[in-house]
Amino acid sequence: MKKFLLGIMTMFVLSIIVGCSSNEGATNQEGAEGDSDTDATxxxxxxxxxxxxxxxxxxxxxxxxxxxxxxxxxxxxxxxxxxxxxxxxxxxxxxxxxxxxxxxxxxxxxxxxxxxxxxxxNAEAGWVVPSYMEDINTMSDLKGKEDLFKNEMYAIEKGASATEVINDAIAGYELDLTQINSSEGGMIAQAMKKMAQEEPVIFYGWRPHTMFNKFDIKVLEDNKGFFESxxxxxxxxxxxxxxxxxxxxxxxxxxxxxxxxxxxxxxxxxxxxxxxxxxxxxxxxxxxxxxxxxxx
Known part of the structure; x- marks a missing residue:
């Protein structure tokens, strides 16, 4: 009987020790989690x-x-x-x-x-033409010559705020031009096609971009300040x-x-x-x- 009671008491003490150890481990684990950098998750x-x-x-x-x-x-x-x-x-x-x-x-x-x-x-942006268009150096120079460009000016996708500025510039310089929108790649491809034949073309340009390294082009001077650096x-x-x-x-x-x-x-x-x-x-x-x- 004494051995039986001693066994019961031993098991009881062990269960308390194990329980305390388990709770201490849980507490330590919770503390570790609480100290983790939740910002970085x-x-x-x-x-x-x-x-x-x-x-x-x-x-x-x-x-x-x-x-x-x-x-x-x-x-x-x-x-x-x-x-x-x-x-x-x-x-x-x-x-x-x-x-x-x-x-x-x-x-x-x-x-x-x-x-x-x-x-x-110093990110430059504005209207760009090929350098072989020697008589076109400012946006004002386009007045009366829109038919050279088939009355088209190529630009990036609709939704970009630059397209609104381009329309404002067309109105401000009283130009008979229509803005033709496409992706950046589509705009560049269209300009390349024209320049390969040395045809007149106007398109939207900006820096940083590889277009200024790849093509012989120039940014038209904007006397009315629609395009700023x-x-x-x-x-x-x-x-x-x-x-x-x-x-x-x-x-x-x-x-x-x-x-x-x-x-x-x-x-x-x-x-x-x-x-x-x-x-x-x-x-x-x-x-x-x-x-x-x-x-x-």
Whole structure:
């Protein structure tokens, strides 16, 4: 009987010890989970337009955020829909906002989005013609010569705010021109077809872009100021700063040179290199710059 009672008591004590050990393990596990960096488990969604200039900054920022422990995603859309996504919180960040052209979006969605950082300055944009058109050097020179171009001016996709500025310029210079919209690639292909035959052509151009290295073209002087030298900015949804503060801090410190962006576009578009590999190469070659943006 004594042996039986002793056995029962031994089992009871062991169960208490095991229970305490189990609870202590659970407590330690909960503490470890509580100490984890929940910020870095967030998914950061980038808005990506069809423009070649959007790709390099987006890929670089995505890889750096992944290195920080974040998940990243991309939503591809035209500029107008990217800003709608930003305003709704479906998109967290857009790396290719052209100001002042995109001010219309910042004003429209001011309650939900804001300009977070300047990526680079001196981004030129305007109407472009081949250099062999020696008598056409300003937008005013087009007046009365629209028939040379079959009354057509080629531009990028509808929905981009630049298309509104182009229409304003057509009206402002009183030109008998119709804006023909397509993708960036479609616009360039049409211009190349015309230039191969040395025919007159007007199309929308901007830098950074490889068109200025590939073609002998010139930007028409805009005496009425419809097209200004732009600064390109990073735009974020207002909730990102609180939801993912470390990611936001990195994006707020973001900058890159226009020359680097243009060189990366050339590697991707002209040489067919993988965008992520090109972005990783930039990161490896610019570690001091990366550390600066990370606040290290």
């Amino acid at each position: 967030e998914t950061i969604t980038f808005g990506v337009t069809p423009w070649t200039s959007t790709v390099p900054p987006t890929k670089i920022a995505s890889l750096i955020l992944q290195d920080m422990g974040y998940e990243v995603a991309e939503t591809k859309a035209d500029a107008g829909n990217v800003y709608i996504g930003l305003s709704r919180g479906d998109i967290d960040v857009f790396m290719d906002a052209w100001l002042p052209v995109h001010e219309v979006y910042l004003d429209k969605y001011a309650d939900n989005i804001h300009n977070t950082a300047v990526s680079y300055d 732009a600064s390109v900015s990073v735009i974020t949804n207002n909730d990102l700063k609180e939801r993912a503060p470390e990611a936001y801090e990195f994006l707020a410190n973001w900058s890159i040179s226009i020359d680097d962006v243009e060189a990366m576009i050339a590697k991707i578009e002209d040489e067919g290199q993988d965008p992520e590999q090109v972005a990783r190469e930039w990161i490896d070659n610019n570690q001091d710059k990366v550390n600066e943006m990370l606040g290290k």
